[in-house]
Amino acid sequence: MSLSDKIRVKNLTILGSTGSIGKSTLGVVRKFPDQFKIRALAAHTSIDALAEQVVEFLPELVVVRDKDLAGKLSTALQGASTPHPYIMYGEEGYQKAATLDSVDMVVSSMVGAAGLLPTLAAIRARKQVALANKETLVMAGALVMREARENGVKLMPIDSEHSAIFQCLQGNDRKDLDKILLTASGGPFRTVSREKFESLKPEDALSHPTWDMGAKITIDSSTLMNKGLEVIEAKWLFDVRQQDIQVVVHPQSIVHSMVAYKDGSVIAQLGVPDMAGAIAYAMSYPDRLPLGQPIPDFFALGSLEFFEPDLEKFPCLALAQQACRDEQTYPAVLNAANEIAVQAFLDHQIRFPQIPQLIEKCLNVHTPSARPDLEQILEADAWARDYIKQAARS
Ligand SMILES: NC(=O)C1=CN([C@@H]2O[C@H](COP(=O)(O)OP(=O)(O)OC[C@H]3O[C@@H](n4cnc5c(N)ncnc54)[C@H](OP(=O)(O)O)[C@@H]3O)[C@@H](O)[C@H]2O)C=CC1
Ligand SMILES: CC(=O)[C@@H](O)[C@H](O)COP(=O)(O)O
């Protein structure tokens, strides 16, 4: 029996289909049309790209930001000879796409806090969830993991490090785990002296040394906030403490992460820096798809390097580690403050070193809620956004 005979078609929703992860996911679907069928696509503002995706993948439902853009999408699809999908907009539409009856798996790949409610809706509707949107777990890890448990939903990690850790945990007993070694590229400023940070421009930060990704996560990589968010993500996905997650700077991004066991063995997952592997694994687990990816050329690489992160040069990592330990609403505030500070930096409103400075101020004045429910998390998120917007202006 061939692999395609064995596996029935998996019906997918992609939340964030026009982004970097969304497009890579569609690349996997394009390669394996017998195994995956697109039922719904959700984007925000990229109408032309979305219209092309609709014509190629024929979803039944498409969602965009607002009514005006829904009209523009409808107009863009008018000349197409393919069937016209149902078009929705806004939060109601995103949650509908996440819960469609015909859908088996939701790929959660919007950027930022916008991913939380649709991902939660998918969990409550007992869909399989392939999770790229790390902000969901950063904001509401305890609540999301509890709901996933109660609904029998396993969150399949897409984030490359978490996919690696998940793979390194296979076939081993959790009681034998010593620690997680979470790798970080170190970003574009790893070797840039701190004195130069004041004059760094968004375009400098948008040039990632090893990965091709959306703007927000690329800036997060440059401040090492991405690694901080990933520490929080790993804590919830793998039920470990912040102290059990060691960040290891590895500039080549070949070792995607490692797991150390109590007998001193370390198991690592390696591959070229391309998200297709992690996305496909989340979509097809426990099978592996014949993706045709190259294996790393070890002779050309010659050596792999590992360094300790510099927390003084990159305070965002230390702030996230602290928020991870403090729990309550601190991680939600960290996340929201970071989103607004990153946007302010991209808009040339603040300088690069102000990103951690503003986030730290915001965390310091926050009055946390212990064991927050969804409403308290969303309130903390809104409060932090307002705080940073005002602070960035002054
Ligand atoms: N890129 C990568 O390699 C990796 C990404 N991730 C995570 O995956 C997620 C997506 O990242 P990435 O693909 O790089 O991001 P992109 O910026 O490339 O794409 C973001 C996607 O989300 C949509 N979107 C943006 N804002 C909203 C909103 N307010 N409501 C609904 N949809 C919205 C965009 O729509 P539109 O374009 O139509 O405006 C787009 O489809 C992030 O959480 C990131 O941390 C994790 C690991 C690796
Ligand atoms: C591809 C991926 O998973 C990103 O999160 C990546 O890890 C970013 O690189 P940094 O290690 O520089 O944050």
Ligand SMILES: [Mn+2]
């Ligand atoms: Mn990652």
